[in-house]
Amino acid sequence: MNLFVLSWKYLKDKPLNTFLNVLLMSLGVAIILVLLILNTQLSDSLGKNKRGIDLVVGAKGSPLQLILANVYHIDFPTGNIKLDEAKNLMRNRLVKSAIPLALGDNYRGFRIVGTNHDYVNLYEATLAEGELWRYNLDCVIGAKVAKQLGLKVGDSFFGAHGISVADMDHEEASYKVVGILAPNGSVLDNLILINIESVWQVHDHAEVDSTATHDHSPVLGSAYQTGLPNGDEASEITSMLIQFRSAMGAVQLPRMINSNTNMQAASPAFETQRLFSLLGIGVNMIKSFAYIIIVIAGLSIFISLYNALKDRKYDLAIMRSLGASKTKLFIHVIFEGILITVLGGLLGFVLGHGLVELLVSYYKKSEEIGITGMVIVNNEFSVLLLSVGVGVLAALIPAFNAYRTDISKVLAQD
Amino acid sequence: MISIENLSFGYSDRKILSITKMEIKEKQHLMILGKSGSGKTTLLHILGGLLNPKRGKVMIGETDLYQLSETKRDKHRGQHIGLVFQKAHLIAALSVEDNLLLAQYFSGTTQDKTRIAEVLKSLNLGEKGQSKVKSLSQGEQQRVTIARALLNRPKLLLADEPTASLDDDNAMAVITLLKEQAEMNNASLIIATHDQRVKNEFDVQLNLNEQ
Structure with missing residues (x-):
């Protein structure tokens, strides 16, 4: 038993809630990744093919x-x-x-x-x-x-x-x-x-x-x-x-x-730049949409944790009475947030790459210009890092509440 | 040995509790009697290191409880004090065994499943290790909390109204069990209760109503 396992068991105890939050998070991450993969590969491919042509x-x-x-x-x-x-x-x-x-x-x-x-x-x-x-x-x-x-x-x-x-x-x-x-x-x-x-x-x-x-x-x-x-x-x-x-x-x-x-x-340079600025408007809109989904996922995780902790204040007080320090409880709750968003991030990673592969298999042209879902592009890790950040942020207030639990008061309430 | 000196506790100006001197010897049992609001729970929480007294000293063995930092006091409680409450506060998301592992983890003692099996067996819960808490009966859950309190071989066992929500038979059974287990583990037992049914089970009594 450790804090990580403890947080995981709490998540497993509410599978539907956990699944929904993970899914929401993964959708946001998947959309961002699809855009990232397509954009990177397209500009790579376009750049490579126009090289040497003025x-x-x-x-x-x-x-x-x-x-x-x-x-x-x-x-x-x-x-x-x-x-x-x-x-x-x-x-x-x-x-x-x-x-x-x-x-x-x-x-x-x-x-x-x-x-x-x-x-x-x-x-x-x-x-x-x-x-x-x-x-x-x-x-x-x-x-x-x-x-x-x-x-x-x-x-x-x-x-x-x-x-x-x-x-x-x-x-x-x-x-x-x-x-x-x-x-x-x-x-x-x-x-x-x-x-x-x-x-x-x-x-x-x-x-x-x-x-x-x-x-x-x-x-x-x-x-x-x-x-x-x-x-x-x-x-x-x-x-x-x-x-x-x-x-x-x-x-x-x-x-x-x-x-x-x-x-x-x-001029290939000028025309591809023009093409990208035309596409860019659409890309930016979809990207904002994805970030909104991630913010909503963060909010949803926050609300879940916040409500769950109201029911769990006895659990937290008991943990303190068993010897857990305030800091351990804080980390325990933060872990829960991070676990959800990292799972969401990983699922989003699989979804995103899968989606690109699906697109490639539907549109033969995309394969010809060298697009594939089977590579990892540069910025993907920062997206996963972002999901950890969202988890920490969403869990911060609930974790602080857990930190502040007045054990004596909670235990005397029954 | 547990000793209290010049203890007082109160919310704002209203003094709820004050004890000049009290000593409980090793393996000695004490019953704290009193109406609700008389300060039983408060005293128990102070003894358990859950609640800072306004004034006074609480010694558990050689340790001055409120001279410790909060984190150290938490750890000290986990290792040396077992707590049993009126309601069986178990962690519903975990199995019985995991609930007990948690007690070992948080107190910083080694996680020992053999010890857990041993304690469960002595409380007639040998088969229940893998059960979910929710699937246990009220009486079984109360026994699991006793198992959890005894797991780390505490010097002091504190029980707050352990019989209040139980019927006559179960109430007597729990009292007997607590006394038995405390003796088996060489622990002092302090029970706070207003339950008249179990009053005669203890020789040493502290009546807070009379103060």
């Missing part, structure tokens, strides 16, 4: 959409830009490097992206198996693609038009897997990478030599390592990921592109 240049439309489609691969592309215009931009002295992207196809929900090896190097991805693509219609797949679809080096498949699952297949040309990337937590995990010319080829672009498509002899890409491929006037790509040579680029390039060309420039 500007995205694509077709005119919503700048946020441009970023979401070309950096995070979650929205539809805004349209295409002319290859010639892209080439002109690439020659601009303010541009240090530019990675072209050609989107539009998918294979069972995973996006097929026409690009060059610079794109792989941008995210510092390494190969787990095979080699990087060089020939048209060769592809390298991300780690998650390989795992979920069970694709291996040497396998081939037909892409489908569009960027969601149920679209029509391109049955005229199949892709061959030549390499699989090691998992690295970036968007590359969910992508299938090919030459831009391969994209043109499956869309029956005039530029690609028709004999080459039919006799299946491999054609080496004209720019598989870096730069833009050779194409005719009608050739188009979806976007370019630009890195500035100097800070001057940030000042001049966007204005130059937006006013002098048919293209649009958008």
